[in-house]
Amino acid sequence: RRLVLATRNQHKVAELHAILGAAGLDVELVGADAYPEIPDVPETGVTFAENALLKAHALARATGLPAVADDSGLCVDVLNGAPGIFSARWAGKHGDDRANLELLLAQLGDIAEPHRGAHFACAAALALPDGTERVVEGRLLGTLRTTPEGDGGFGYDPILQPLGETRTCAELTPAEKNAISHRGQAFRALAPVVRELLG
Numbered sequence: 001r002r003l004v005l006a007t008r009n010q011h012k013v014a015e016l017h018a019i020l021g022a023a024g025l026d027v028e029l030v031g032a033d034a035y036p037e038i039p040d041v042p043e044t045g046v047t048f049a050e051n052a053l054l055k056a057h058a059l060a061r062a063t064g065l066p067a068v069a070d071d072s073g074l075c076v077d078v079l080n081g082a083p084g085i086f087s088a089r090w091a092g093k094h095g096d097d098r099a100n101l102e103l104l105l106a107q108l109g110d111i112a113e114p115h116r117g118a119h120f121a122c123a124a125a126l127a128l129p130d131g132t133e134r135v136v137e138g139r140l141l142g143t144l145r146t147t148p149e150g151d152g153g154f155g156y157d158p159i160l161q162p163l164g165e166t167r168t169c170a171e172l173t174p175a176e177k178n179a180i181s182h183r184g185q186a187f188r189a190l191a192p193v194v195r196e197l198l199g
């Protein structure tokens with residue numbers, strides 16, 4: 001059986017292979033890149049869950065296969081949850097991770113550490129071609145550094161230091177990040193649902 005990963009973000013694809021692989025699902029994971037003819041769906045939702053469901057339904061309908069999608073981002077306390085669902089295009093150009101991170105650091109300026117609380121959020125959605133849907137969410141709480149550290153991960157990883165950690169997410173190994181991350185939590189919770197609905 002095949003399960004389509006409804007994302008074109010190769011960092012997410014790599015993390016999802018590791019997370020869902022470790023969850024012991026008896027399915028073949030296929031990236032959305034295997035279906036280049038299917039256009040990306042506009043992310044018109046106002047929540048991570050809505051956008052994840054939009055992406056999963058669009059690919060499930062178009063391929064006739066079950067699909068999972070990830071919508072995720074960084075929510076900063078002092079910015080009332082921004083960038084949130086706009087995390088991928090905070091500085092204007094979709095997926096410009098470095099520019100997004102630099103703009104966010106500039107916006108926070110020298111706000112002191114106790115006021116630099118933030119969390120990563122991830123909605124993991126499953127959609128079947130018949131319209132059946134499930135969605136679960138995960139969060140990783142932390143604080144934002146004033147300067148980026150580390151080469152691992154992607155996006156805002158070099159500035160998010162998880163609670164209880166001395167390193168940023170970009171300084172963790174991939175396995176360490178997946179063990180605690182928003183994405184790890186969401187997709188580990190979705191895995192038994194996938195197993196049940198795919199039979």
Ligand code: ITT
Binds near residue numbers: 100153156169
């Ligand atoms: P797809 O919609 O194709 O899945 P995308 O990159 O557009 O890919 P999103 O709309 O969900 O995905 O945007 C996610 C953004 O949130 C991403 O660009 C990062 O800036 C940030 N982000 C998400 N997960 C992250 C993580 O684990 N570490 C660091 N930043 C993350």
Ligand code: NA
Binds near residue numbers: 085
């Ligand atoms: Na999004």
